[in-house]
Amino acid sequence: MKAFFALVHREYIEHRGAFLIAPLVLVALVFALTILAFSVNRLDTRFSGQMLTVVPNWVFEAGFAGLAVAWLAYLGFVMFFYCADGFAADKRDNAMLFWKSMPVSDFKVLMSKLAAALTVLPGSVFGVALISILLMFGVAYVTIMIAGLGTGALLGNIALIFGQMALVYLVVLVCALLWYLPYIALVGAMGSVVGRWAIPLTLLLPTLVSALEWVTLGGAHPFATRTSSFLEYRSQMPVSLDHLDRVFEGQEPFNATLFATDFLQKFDWTQVGIGAVFALVMIWLAAQYRRRAAAN
Numbered sequence: 040m041k042a043f044f045a046l047v048h049r050e051y052i053e054h055r056g057a058f059l060i061a062p063l064v065l066v067a068l069v070f071a072l073t074i075l076a077f078s079v080n081r082l083d084t085r086f087s088g089q090m091l092t093v094v095p096n097w098v099f100e101a102g103f104a105g106l107a108v109a110w111l112a113y114l115g116f117v118m119f120f121y122c123a124d125g126f127a128a129d130k131r132d133n134a135m136l137f138w139k140s141m142p143v144s145d146f147k148v149l150m151s152k153l154a155a156a157l158t159v160l161p162g163s164v165f166g167v168a169l170i171s172i173l174l175m176f177g178v179a180y181v182t183i184m185i186a187g188l189g190t191g192a193l194l195g196n197i198a199l200i201f202g203q204m205a206l207v208y209l210v211v212l213v214c215a216l217l218w219y220l221p222y223i224a225l226v227g228a229m230g231s232v233v234g235r236w237a238i239p240l241t242l243l244l245p246t247l248v249s250a251l252e253w254v255t256l257g258g259a260h261p262f263a264t265r266t267s268s269f270l271e272y273r274s275q276m277p278v279s280l281d282h283l284d285r286v287f288e289g290q291e292p293f294n295a296t297l298f299a300t301d302f303l304q305k306f307d308w309t310q311v312g313i314g315a316v317f318a319l320v321m322i323w324l325a326a327q328y329r330r331r332a333a334a335n
Contacts, residue, residue: 047154050153061117063167070244073178074178099197100293103172103176103200107208114164125230127230127234149325150322165209176197178216203294207298210303214306215276217314221321230234245267249266252264252265271278277292
Protein backbone atom coordinates (compact mmCIF):
# COMPACT_ATOMS: atom_id res chain seq x y z
CA MET A 40 0.00 0.00 0.00
CA LYS A 41 2.93 2.33 0.69
CA ALA A 42 4.15 1.77 -2.86
CA PHE A 43 0.74 2.78 -4.21
CA PHE A 44 0.67 6.01 -2.20
CA ALA A 45 4.22 6.71 -3.34
CA LEU A 46 3.09 6.36 -6.95
CA VAL A 47 0.20 8.77 -6.35
CA HIS A 48 2.60 11.22 -4.74
CA ARG A 49 4.85 10.91 -7.78
CA GLU A 50 1.96 11.97 -9.99
CA TYR A 51 1.46 15.06 -7.87
CA ILE A 52 5.16 15.96 -8.02
CA GLU A 53 5.34 15.50 -11.78
CA HIS A 54 2.16 17.47 -12.48
CA ARG A 55 2.01 19.97 -9.61
CA GLY A 56 2.12 22.77 -12.16
CA ALA A 57 -1.37 21.93 -13.41
CA PHE A 58 -2.54 20.50 -10.07
CA LEU A 59 -1.63 23.44 -7.83
CA ILE A 60 0.68 26.14 -9.20
CA ALA A 61 -1.49 27.19 -12.17
CA PRO A 62 -4.70 27.53 -10.07
CA LEU A 63 -2.84 29.58 -7.45
CA VAL A 64 -1.44 31.86 -10.16
CA LEU A 65 -4.96 32.36 -11.54
CA VAL A 66 -6.25 33.26 -8.09
CA ALA A 67 -3.43 35.73 -7.53
CA LEU A 68 -4.02 37.40 -10.89
CA VAL A 69 -7.78 37.75 -10.41
CA PHE A 70 -7.34 39.05 -6.85
CA ALA A 71 -4.71 41.56 -7.99
CA LEU A 72 -6.97 42.77 -10.82
CA THR A 73 -9.88 43.16 -8.40
CA ILE A 74 -7.84 45.23 -5.96
CA LEU A 75 -6.42 47.29 -8.83
CA ALA A 76 -9.90 47.98 -10.23
CA PHE A 77 -10.99 49.48 -6.90
CA SER A 78 -7.71 51.30 -6.22
CA VAL A 79 -7.73 53.20 -9.54
CA ASN A 80 -11.45 53.99 -9.24
CA ARG A 81 -12.51 51.81 -12.15
CA LEU A 82 -15.20 50.60 -9.76
CA ASP A 83 -17.04 52.86 -7.33
CA THR A 84 -16.38 51.30 -3.93
CA ARG A 85 -19.24 53.03 -2.11
CA PHE A 86 -21.78 52.36 -4.84
CA SER A 87 -20.68 48.72 -5.12
CA GLY A 88 -20.98 48.28 -1.35
CA GLN A 89 -24.52 49.67 -1.38
CA MET A 90 -25.53 47.41 -4.25
CA LEU A 91 -24.21 44.32 -2.45
CA THR A 92 -26.61 44.93 0.43
CA VAL A 93 -29.74 45.04 -1.77
CA VAL A 94 -30.07 41.26 -1.92
CA PRO A 95 -26.98 40.06 -0.01
CA ASN A 96 -27.94 36.39 0.20
CA TRP A 97 -28.59 36.07 -3.52
CA VAL A 98 -25.45 38.03 -4.45
CA PHE A 99 -23.11 35.89 -2.37
CA GLU A 100 -24.79 32.60 -3.29
CA ALA A 101 -24.75 33.49 -7.00
CA GLY A 102 -21.15 34.66 -6.77
CA PHE A 103 -20.10 31.41 -5.11
CA ALA A 104 -21.99 29.34 -7.67
CA GLY A 105 -20.49 31.27 -10.59
CA LEU A 106 -16.90 30.82 -9.40
CA ALA A 107 -17.56 27.18 -8.50
CA VAL A 108 -18.80 26.44 -12.03
CA ALA A 109 -15.74 28.16 -13.50
CA TRP A 110 -13.41 26.05 -11.36
CA LEU A 111 -15.31 22.88 -12.31
CA ALA A 112 -14.78 23.77 -15.97
CA TYR A 113 -11.07 24.28 -15.30
CA LEU A 114 -10.92 20.94 -13.49
CA GLY A 115 -12.60 19.08 -16.35
CA PHE A 116 -10.27 20.66 -18.90
CA VAL A 117 -7.11 19.85 -16.92
CA MET A 118 -8.23 16.38 -15.90
CA PHE A 119 -8.80 15.06 -19.40
CA PHE A 120 -5.53 16.52 -20.65
CA TYR A 121 -3.75 15.02 -17.65
CA CYS A 122 -5.23 11.59 -18.40
CA ALA A 123 -4.25 11.84 -22.06
CA ASP A 124 -0.71 12.94 -21.21
CA GLY A 125 0.03 11.43 -17.79
CA PHE A 126 -0.89 7.85 -18.66
CA ALA A 127 1.71 7.89 -21.45
CA ALA A 128 4.38 9.92 -19.62
CA ASP A 129 6.44 6.89 -18.60
CA LYS A 130 6.72 5.74 -22.20
CA ARG A 131 7.44 9.20 -23.53
CA ASP A 132 10.35 10.03 -21.21
CA ASN A 133 11.94 6.57 -21.59
CA ALA A 134 11.24 5.70 -17.95
CA MET A 135 9.27 2.55 -18.77
CA LEU A 136 12.17 0.17 -18.10
CA PHE A 137 12.85 1.86 -14.77
CA TRP A 138 9.27 1.39 -13.61
CA LYS A 139 9.32 -2.15 -14.96
CA SER A 140 12.18 -2.87 -12.55
CA MET A 141 10.06 -1.77 -9.58
CA PRO A 142 7.99 -4.34 -7.63
CA VAL A 143 4.69 -2.90 -8.84
CA SER A 144 2.43 -4.14 -11.59
CA ASP A 145 1.37 -2.14 -14.62
CA PHE A 146 -2.19 -2.24 -13.32
CA LYS A 147 -1.12 -0.66 -10.02
CA VAL A 148 0.85 2.05 -11.85
CA LEU A 149 -2.15 2.98 -14.00
CA MET A 150 -4.51 2.80 -11.04
CA SER A 151 -2.26 5.25 -9.19
CA LYS A 152 -2.60 7.67 -12.10
CA LEU A 153 -6.39 7.26 -12.03
CA ALA A 154 -6.40 7.72 -8.25
CA ALA A 155 -4.39 10.94 -8.62
CA ALA A 156 -6.90 12.19 -11.20
CA LEU A 157 -9.80 11.46 -8.85
CA THR A 158 -8.30 12.67 -5.55
CA VAL A 159 -5.17 14.84 -5.70
CA LEU A 160 -6.16 16.94 -8.72
CA PRO A 161 -9.78 17.69 -7.71
CA GLY A 162 -8.72 18.09 -4.08
CA SER A 163 -6.16 20.73 -5.03
CA VAL A 164 -8.58 22.56 -7.29
CA PHE A 165 -11.32 22.39 -4.63
CA GLY A 166 -9.01 23.90 -2.02
CA VAL A 167 -7.82 26.67 -4.33
CA ALA A 168 -11.41 27.35 -5.41
CA LEU A 169 -12.47 27.84 -1.78
CA ILE A 170 -9.54 30.22 -1.25
CA SER A 171 -10.51 32.26 -4.33
CA ILE A 172 -14.15 32.42 -3.24
CA LEU A 173 -13.14 33.39 0.29
CA LEU A 174 -11.04 36.23 -1.13
CA MET A 175 -14.00 37.31 -3.26
CA PHE A 176 -16.27 37.31 -0.21
CA GLY A 177 -13.66 39.26 1.74
CA VAL A 178 -13.39 41.93 -0.94
CA ALA A 179 -17.19 42.18 -1.11
CA TYR A 180 -17.55 42.58 2.66
CA VAL A 181 -14.77 45.19 2.86
CA THR A 182 -16.57 47.08 0.09
CA ILE A 183 -19.78 46.94 2.13
CA MET A 184 -17.89 48.25 5.19
CA ILE A 185 -16.47 51.16 3.19
CA ALA A 186 -20.05 52.03 2.24
CA GLY A 187 -20.84 52.11 5.98
CA LEU A 188 -23.26 49.17 5.86
CA GLY A 189 -21.17 46.36 7.31
CA THR A 190 -22.56 44.65 10.43
CA GLY A 191 -21.70 41.62 12.52
CA ALA A 192 -24.98 39.97 11.57
CA LEU A 193 -24.21 40.38 7.87
CA LEU A 194 -20.72 38.92 8.36
CA GLY A 195 -22.20 35.91 10.16
CA ASN A 196 -24.73 35.46 7.37
CA ILE A 197 -21.95 35.56 4.77
CA ALA A 198 -19.98 32.96 6.72
CA LEU A 199 -23.08 30.73 6.84
CA ILE A 200 -23.57 31.10 3.08
CA PHE A 201 -19.93 30.19 2.48
CA GLY A 202 -20.22 27.04 4.61
CA GLN A 203 -23.45 25.90 2.98
CA MET A 204 -22.26 26.54 -0.55
CA ALA A 205 -18.94 24.80 0.16
CA LEU A 206 -20.90 21.70 1.23
CA VAL A 207 -22.98 21.83 -1.96
CA TYR A 208 -19.82 22.31 -4.04
CA LEU A 209 -18.18 19.28 -2.43
CA VAL A 210 -21.22 17.05 -3.01
CA VAL A 211 -21.54 18.10 -6.65
CA LEU A 212 -17.79 17.67 -7.23
CA VAL A 213 -17.68 14.13 -5.80
CA CYS A 214 -20.79 13.07 -7.73
CA ALA A 215 -19.41 14.57 -10.94
CA LEU A 216 -16.16 12.60 -10.55
CA LEU A 217 -18.12 9.38 -10.02
CA TRP A 218 -20.48 10.11 -12.91
CA TYR A 219 -17.74 10.90 -15.43
CA LEU A 220 -15.38 8.17 -14.18
CA PRO A 221 -15.92 6.01 -17.31
CA TYR A 222 -14.85 8.90 -19.57
CA ILE A 223 -11.83 9.66 -17.38
CA ALA A 224 -10.73 6.02 -17.40
CA LEU A 225 -11.35 5.69 -21.14
CA VAL A 226 -9.19 8.74 -21.93
CA GLY A 227 -6.49 7.41 -19.61
CA ALA A 228 -6.58 3.96 -21.19
CA MET A 229 -6.43 5.46 -24.67
CA GLY A 230 -3.62 7.72 -23.49
CA SER A 231 -1.51 4.73 -22.49
CA VAL A 232 -1.83 3.52 -26.07
CA VAL A 233 -1.77 6.62 -28.29
CA GLY A 234 -0.55 9.33 -25.90
CA ARG A 235 -1.82 12.87 -26.43
CA TRP A 236 -4.12 11.79 -29.28
CA ALA A 237 -6.32 10.10 -26.68
CA ILE A 238 -8.86 12.95 -26.40
CA PRO A 239 -9.80 13.25 -30.12
CA LEU A 240 -9.78 9.48 -30.52
CA THR A 241 -11.95 9.05 -27.45
CA LEU A 242 -14.44 11.53 -28.89
CA LEU A 243 -14.38 9.70 -32.21
CA LEU A 244 -14.86 6.21 -30.75
CA PRO A 245 -18.49 6.65 -29.58
CA THR A 246 -19.37 8.15 -32.96
CA LEU A 247 -17.97 5.09 -34.71
CA VAL A 248 -19.85 2.73 -32.38
CA SER A 249 -23.10 4.64 -32.97
CA ALA A 250 -22.53 4.60 -36.73
CA LEU A 251 -21.86 0.86 -36.61
CA GLU A 252 -25.14 0.30 -34.78
CA TRP A 253 -26.96 2.43 -37.36
CA VAL A 254 -25.45 0.45 -40.26
CA THR A 255 -26.21 -2.94 -38.74
CA LEU A 256 -29.53 -2.34 -36.96
CA GLY A 257 -30.94 0.64 -38.83
CA GLY A 258 -32.29 3.97 -37.70
CA ALA A 259 -33.03 7.47 -38.98
CA HIS A 260 -29.37 8.53 -38.83
CA PRO A 261 -26.16 7.61 -36.94
CA PHE A 262 -27.11 9.86 -34.02
CA ALA A 263 -30.56 8.34 -33.54
CA THR A 264 -29.44 5.04 -32.02
CA ARG A 265 -29.56 3.47 -28.59
CA THR A 266 -25.83 4.07 -28.30
CA SER A 267 -26.15 7.79 -28.95
CA SER A 268 -29.11 8.06 -26.54
CA PHE A 269 -27.19 6.29 -23.82
CA LEU A 270 -24.11 8.44 -24.36
CA GLU A 271 -26.23 11.58 -24.29
CA TYR A 272 -27.67 10.48 -20.96
CA ARG A 273 -24.25 9.60 -19.55
CA SER A 274 -22.80 12.93 -20.70
CA GLN A 275 -25.24 14.98 -18.61
CA MET A 276 -24.96 14.50 -14.88
CA PRO A 277 -28.43 14.02 -13.35
CA VAL A 278 -28.99 17.02 -11.10
CA SER A 279 -32.14 17.43 -9.00
CA LEU A 280 -33.24 21.07 -9.05
CA ASP A 281 -36.47 20.67 -7.05
CA HIS A 282 -35.14 22.50 -3.99
CA LEU A 283 -33.50 25.22 -6.10
CA ASP A 284 -36.75 25.78 -8.01
CA ARG A 285 -38.58 26.37 -4.72
CA VAL A 286 -35.80 28.73 -3.61
CA PHE A 287 -36.01 30.78 -6.82
CA GLU A 288 -39.80 30.94 -6.49
CA GLY A 289 -39.42 32.33 -2.96
CA GLN A 290 -41.17 29.38 -1.31
CA GLU A 291 -38.25 28.56 1.02
CA PRO A 292 -34.71 29.77 1.80
CA PHE A 293 -31.70 27.91 0.44
CA ASN A 294 -30.66 24.98 2.63
CA ALA A 295 -27.51 23.05 1.74
CA THR A 296 -28.58 19.95 3.68
CA LEU A 297 -31.92 19.72 1.87
CA PHE A 298 -30.24 20.26 -1.50
CA ALA A 299 -27.55 17.62 -0.84
CA THR A 300 -30.08 15.09 0.47
CA ASP A 301 -32.40 15.56 -2.49
CA PHE A 302 -29.43 15.49 -4.89
CA LEU A 303 -28.01 12.24 -3.50
CA GLN A 304 -31.37 10.48 -3.25
CA LYS A 305 -32.20 11.12 -6.91
CA PHE A 306 -28.73 10.38 -8.25
CA ASP A 307 -28.45 7.36 -10.58
CA TRP A 308 -26.21 5.17 -8.42
CA THR A 309 -26.81 2.12 -10.61
CA GLN A 310 -25.13 3.87 -13.54
CA VAL A 311 -22.32 4.96 -11.22
CA GLY A 312 -21.68 1.31 -10.33
CA ILE A 313 -21.75 0.24 -13.97
CA GLY A 314 -19.37 3.08 -14.82
CA ALA A 315 -16.95 2.03 -12.07
CA VAL A 316 -16.83 -1.53 -13.44
CA PHE A 317 -16.27 -0.19 -16.96
CA ALA A 318 -13.44 2.03 -15.68
CA LEU A 319 -11.69 -0.89 -13.99
CA VAL A 320 -11.98 -2.97 -17.16
CA MET A 321 -10.49 -0.15 -19.26
CA ILE A 322 -7.57 0.31 -16.88
CA TRP A 323 -6.96 -3.45 -16.80
CA LEU A 324 -6.93 -3.63 -20.61
CA ALA A 325 -4.56 -0.67 -20.76
CA ALA A 326 -2.29 -2.38 -18.23
CA GLN A 327 -2.23 -5.54 -20.36
CA TYR A 328 -1.31 -3.52 -23.44
CA ARG A 329 1.37 -1.64 -21.50
CA ARG A 330 2.88 -4.89 -20.20
CA ARG A 331 3.01 -6.52 -23.63
CA ALA A 332 4.15 -3.38 -25.46
CA ALA A 333 7.05 -2.91 -23.04
CA ALA A 334 8.04 -6.56 -23.39
CA ASN A 335 8.41 -6.06 -27.13
